[in-house]
Amino acid sequence: MASSSSRPKRVVAIAVDASEHSERAFDWYKEQIFHDGDKLIVIHSHELHPPALPHAMATEEWKKEVLKHEEYIKNLEEKYKKKCEDMEVSAKIIVQGGHPGEHVCKTAKKENADMIVVGCRGMGTVRRTILGSTSDYIIHHAHRPVVVVPKVKKQCEQSGDEEN
Numbered sequence: 001m002a003s004s005s006s007r008p009k010r011v012v013a014i015a016v017d018a019s020e021h022s023e024r025a026f027d028w029y030k031e032q033i034f035h036d037g038d039k040l041i042v043i044h045s046h047e048l049h050p051p052a053l054p055h056a057m058a059t060e061e062w063k064k065e066v067l068k069h070e071e072y073i074k075n076l077e078e079k080y081k082k083k084c085e086d087m088e089v090s091a092k093i094i095v096q097g098g099h100p101g102e103h104v105c106k107t108a109k110k111e112n113a114d115m116i117v118v119g120c121r122g123m124g125t126v127r128r129t130i131l132g133s134t135s136d137y138i139i140h141h142a143h144r145p146v147v148v149v150p151k152v153k154k155q156c157e158q159s160g161d162e163e164n
Helices: 020-033 054-058 060-087 100-110 125-131 134-141 153-159
Strands: 011-015 039-046 090-097 115-119 146-149
Touching: 011 020, 011 100, 020 060, 020 115, 020 146, 039 060, 039 100, 060 090, 090 100, 100 115, 100 134, 115 134, 134 146
Parallel strands: 011 039, 011 115, 039 090, 115 146
Antiparallel strands: none
């Protein structure tokens, strides 16, 4: 067994994207369960789907889309790096392409995370069934504790997409 000085108290994986739901999950972790000595693994998985026609990848429009996507990732990394620095917490930010749920589960396992924190968009049952849910995927495939931070109730009522 590793000594307490060689391993952080806890390794916490937090799945993020640029949504308010991800930021809410990160902030909830910080305010509710953060402990000195925690090590954070901030995970972002992105998918940039290429155009249906291969020759379209050579267009200026596609090149602009790729640059825009790269800027999005850079800004996201900087945002969460600063949040971690402000907390004075040891953090590793991992960005990788692919299916978000699979990436979060594999990364959490590889990094030996003690738990995963993820935000929930709060989609209705029909929409979640059709589109899938990253948080549902993580809950069923992570094989470690998962905290799903729901969206604010007020947002549910405003959107008319309230779940029971």
